[in-house]
Structure formats: C-alpha cells, structure tokens
Amino acid sequence: xxxxxxxxxxxxxxxxxxxxxxxxxxxxxxxxxxxxxxxxxxxxxxxxxxxxxxxxxxxxxxxxxxxxxxxxxxxxxxxxxxxxxxxxxxxxxxxxxxxxxxxxxxxxxxxxxxxxxxxxxxxxxxxxxxxxxxxxxxxxxxxxxxxxxxxxxxxxxxxxxxxxxxxxxxxxxxxxxxxxxxxxxxxxxxxxxxxxxxxxxxxxxxxxxxxxxxxxxxxxxxxxxxxxxxxxxxxxxxxxxxxxxxxxxxxxxxxxxxxxxxxxxxxxxxxxxxxxxxxxxxx
Ligand SMILES: [Zn+2]
Ligand SMILES: [Zn+2]
Numbered sequence: 001x002x003x004x005x006x007x008x009x010x011x012x013x014x015x016x017x018x019x020x021x022x023x024x025x026x027x028x029x030x031x032x033x034x035x036x037x038x039x040x041x042x043x044x045x046x047x048x049x050x051x052x053x054x055x056x057x058x059x060x061x062x063x064x065x066x067x068x069x070x071x072x073x074x075x076x077x078x079x080x081x082x083x084x085x086x087x088x089x090x091x092x093x094x095x096x097x098x099x100x101x102x103x104x105x106x107x108x109x110x111x112x113x114x115x116x117x118x119x120x121x122x123x124x125x126x127x128x129x130x131x132x133x134x135x136x137x138x139x140x141x142x143x144x145x146x147x148x149x150x151x152x153x154x155x156x157x158x159x160x161x162x163x164x165x166x167x168x169x170x171x172x173x174x175x176x177x178x179x180x181x182x183x184x185x186x187x188x189x190x191x192x193x194x195x196x197x198x199x200x201x202x203x204x205x206x207x208x209x210x211x212x213x214x215x216x217x218x219x220x221x222x223x224x225x226x227x228x229x230x231x232x233x234x235x236x237x238x239x240x241x242x243x244x245x246x247x248x249x250x251x252x253x254x255x256x257x258x259x260x261x262x263x264x265x266x267x268x269x270x271x272x273x274x275x276x277x278x279x280x281x282x283x
Contacts, residue, residue: 017046037188039071068122130181191224209247
C-alpha cells in the first residue's frame with residue numbers, strides 16, 4: 001500500500017492480502033484505488049476475497065481497479081464470472097485499463113504507469129512523483145514584515161499580497177527555488193531492466209522484485225524474473241536513494257539475497273510483510 005496524504009493505493013492483491021490489511025491495522029478506509037502490475041495469480045487472486053468484503057463495508061461506495069488489458073480480462077472473469085456471478089455487487093467496481101502515462105493526479109503529486117517486460121504482456125510499473133514545491137523563506141518574510149496568517153498562504157499559492165501599510169509583496173520575494181518532490185517507483189515482476197532505467201531515474205525509493213539469486217540467473221531469464229544483482233544494478237544505474245526488494249523466492253535465505261544486492265548497491269533492504277517505511281526526498 002502506498003499512502004500519500006489522504007490518498008491510498010493498493011498495489012497488487014495476492015492471496016491473503018485482505019488478512020494482511022487487517023493485521024496491519026491500516027483497514028479498508030479510503031481503499032479506493034487498486035493498481036495491478038500484471039495478471040499472474042499471485043498478484044490478483046486476493047481480489048475476490050477483498051472485493052467481496054468491501055461490498056459489505058458501507059463506508060466504501062466504489063473501487064477502481066487499474067490493470068493492463070489482458071490482466072483486466074482475467075480480473076473481470078474472476079470477479080464477475082466467479083465471485084459476484086449472478087449477483088449485483090453492492091459496491092461500484094470500476095475496471096480501468098492502464099496505458100503508459102498519467103493515471104491519477106492531485107494538487108501535490110502525479111501517478112504515472114509505464115510498461116514492464118514480463119511473461120504474459122500488458123505489465124506495468126508505477127511511478128509516484130510529488131510535484132516540485134517552492135519553499136517559503138521565513139527570514140525574508142519576517143524582514144518584509146509579513147504577518148503570520150492568510151497573507152502567507154496567498155504567497156505560497158503564488159499570489160501577490162498587499163500589506164496593511166500598502167506595500168505589495170510578490171511571491172518571488174519570499175519563495176525559494178523549486179525543489180523536486182519525493183519519487184517512489186514500484187515495479188512488480190520484471191524480466192529485464194534496461195527498459196526500466198529511465199522511469200526509475202533518481203527515485204527516492206525503488207521497490208522491485210528479486211525472485212532469484214545470480215547463481216540461478218538462467219532460471220530467472222527463462223521465467224521472466226530478476227536476480228537480486230540485476231535489481232541492484234538497476235538501482236545503481238538509475239541513481240536511486242534506496243532499494244526495496246520484494247517477491248523473494250522461499251528457496252533462498254534473506255541474508256543471501258541482501259548480500260548479493262548490497263555488494264552492488266549498499267542501500268538495499270528486503271521488505272517483509274507488514275513492514276512500513278517512510279520515503280522522503282533529499283532536502
Ligand atoms: Zn508474474
Ligand atoms: Zn509474481
């Protein structure tokens with residue numbers, strides 16, 4: 001789950017997701033956008049249970065599920081061919097087809113989707129990018145005699161204000177140069193990284209799969225997955241701040257995965273179920 005201010009995005013919904021949402025204490029509140037990286041069952045099978053619970057949960061009236069074309073077809077079959085067959089779901093479920101580009105936007109951030117290469121096709125990754133912000137310079141404002149209050153809000157929003165004595169203050173006088181916002185990139189299963197580089201560039205957080213270790217690179221290639229080393233090489237090439245590995249195979253020990261990745265990219269963590277991380281840009 002990616003959370004930003006009042007916005008929540010669930011990314012993928014494997015079996016057991018509903019139970020983990022409950023265990024995490026996050027609950028179902030405002031859970032209105034579900035983003036699906038691709039249509040393999042370990043990424044969508046939990047939608048049946050979750051959606052069937054949400055229909056009984058009166059606080060939510062509608063849910064959007066975003067996925068590429070083929071995954072969306074599979075989700076439609078799962079939900080309307082099996083889970084809600086012959087019944088009317090109490091809740092409005094909107095199935096939205098992903099395309100590369102802007103998916104959602106608020107006044108503080110943009111969410112973009114980009115294509116990912118993996119078995120099955122129509123796979124997408126997601127980039128959450130805060131809009132650049134110009135910091136308010138306290139000292140300059142104080143020197144200009146701008147009182148605490150609505151004048152400051154006006155200036156931050158880019159409007160000139162007239163002070164009590166008649167002086168006019170322009171936003172440029174109290175706003176510093178624009179600072180880029182925080183960027184978080186999520187990639188699900190992926191068979192290669194060269195086509196991901198530009199989308200991951202400069203991310204404060206890159207969340208990506210690492211199903212295999214390099215000693216089984218041949219298996220990784222055959223099944224369209226990454227090794228921990230490949231994920232780390234991408235993080236290094238894209239100059240990301242921190243790498244979060246997910247989708248680990250049970251056949252490896254976590255410390256071996258970490259060791260392989262950290263040899264290439266030091267700031268790597270393995271994200272476990274129910275972990276929570278705060279992602280902040282450099283200030
Ligand atoms: Zn997959
Ligand atoms: Zn998978």
